[in-house]
């Protein structure tokens with residue numbers, strides 16, 4: 001999934017003249033890892049979600065998301081809830097990234113978690 005998202009670093013590698021910076025923070029070069037995991041906006045989302053789910057998993061890179069998706073919780077239902085929430089958060093961070101580009105606005109992370 002990561003290598004297929006149409007992020008600015010991929011467009012630039014294709015030779016397109018596009019802005020380099022992350023549309024969520026405007027401070028770092030945009031890549032899939034940055035926008036979905038490492039960006040301050042994404043980190044606030046992950047921290048808030050893990051706090052809400054009472055999960056101690058720290059999301060710092062792709063492998064920690066994968067770990068959270070595949071780590072069994074106390075029961076199967078809880079495991080599925082965490083998997084759904086992680087997947088939904090990836091989607092919503094990506095949608096906020098797109099909203100920033102196309103509409104010039106993003107929701108506060110508390111409103112998407």
Ligand SMILES: [Zn+2]
Nearest residue numbers: 022024025039
């Ligand atoms: Zn960023």
